[in-house]
Amino acid sequence: MNNFFKSLILIFTVTAVFLCIQPQMFAAEYMPLRMNSINNHSIGVYFASQEIKIYMAPDEKSELKEIIKWDKLNIEAIPQELSSAEIFLAFVPDKKYAILSVMSENDNEDWVEVLYNKKTGEKGWIKLQNQDSFKTWLELIQSYGKENRLYFLADIPEKYKKLYTNPDETSQTIQDDAFISVQEIEPTYISGNWMLVRAIDYNKTAQIGWIQWRDSDGNIFVFPKFGSD
Numbered sequence: 001m002n003n004f005f006k007s008l009i010l011i012f013t014v015t016a017v018f019l020c021i022q023p024q025m026f027a028a029e030y031m032p033l034r035m036n037s038i039n040n041h042s043i044g045v046y047f048a049s050q051e052i053k054i055y056m057a058p059d060e061k062s063e064l065k066e067i068i069k070w071d072k073l074n075i076e077a078i079p080q081e082l083s084s085a086e087i088f089l090a091f092v093p094d095k096k097y098a099i100l101s102v103m104s105e106n107d108n109e110d111w112v113e114v115l116y117n118k119k120t121g122e123k124g125w126i127k128l129q130n131q132d133s134f135k136t137w138l139e140l141i142q143s144y145g146k147e148n149r150l151y152f153l154a155d156i157p158e159k160y161k162k163l164y165t166n167p168d169e170t171s172q173t174i175q176d177d178a179f180i181s182v183q184e185i186e187p188t189y190i191s192g193n194w195m196l197v198r199a200i201d202y203n204k205t206a207q208i209g210w211i212q213w214r215d216s217d218g219n220i221f222v223f224p225k226f227g228s229d
Helices: 002-026 137-148
Strands: 045-046 051-055 064-070 077-078 090-092 097-105 110-116 120-128 133-136 148-153 174-175 182-191 194-203 208-214 222-224
Touching: 045 064, 051 110, 064 120, 120 148, 133 137, 137 148, 137 182, 137 222, 174 208, 182 208
Parallel strands: none
Antiparallel strands: 045 097, 045 133, 051 064, 051 120, 064 077, 090 097, 097 110, 110 120, 148 182, 148 222, 182 194, 194 208
16 A cells, blocks of 8 residues: 555656646747748747737638747647647847747738748748737848847758858958858848848957848748847
8 A cells, every 4th residue: 555655646747847847848948040930931030928829810710720829838729639839930048039930921011921830831821919929030130140149040041151251252252161150140231132240250350241041932041040059
C-alpha cells in the first residue's frame, strides 16, 4: 500500500513539474534563420498585441478562426493548439515582440491577412488597432534595421555573399569573402532591392558597400536583430 501511494505521489510530482515547464517551452524565443523561414509572397509583418483575434474575412462579423494569447511564459491558441514557432515569424517575448507574416491588406488598409499556421499554411484576417503595427518589408528593414541592426539568414545563395561598390551585380566587389566573418549589418541607405551597409565583423571592423537585401522573387536575405545578443 505504501509503495502504491509513493507511486501516486511520484506521478503527481512529475506531472506538476511538466505542467510548469510546458508553457515555457511554448513561449521559447524564436527568430527566422533560413530563407524559407520567411514566406517570399509576404508583403510585410504584423507586430501582434498579447491577444490576437483572427477572422475568416476582414469583417468582425465573420467567423472567428483563432484566438491567440501570449506573454513571457505562455502561449495559448484556441481552438488549435499551436506553438510560437508555428504561429510567429519571430517571437521574442522578453522584448515583447511577436511578429506574423502579412500576406495582403484589404482595400481600406484597416485589416491585414496573416499567415498564422506556418505548418498548414492557414491564413486569416486581423483588424489593425494601430497603424504602426503593420510594416512593409521596406519599412521594417529601414526602421528596425537601423535601430537593432540586421543579420544575414543562414542559407543565402553564394552569389549574394558579396559587397559591391555600387548597387549593381556587374560592379566591382569590395571583398569576396566579406560575409564569412560578418556579425551584423548596419543599413545606411536603401535603393530598391539594394542596400548600402556597414558590414561589421567579430573584430568590430567595418566594411562599407552594397548588398542585395532581397531578390526579384521576394526572397528576403536579412532580418532585424530582435533577439538577445
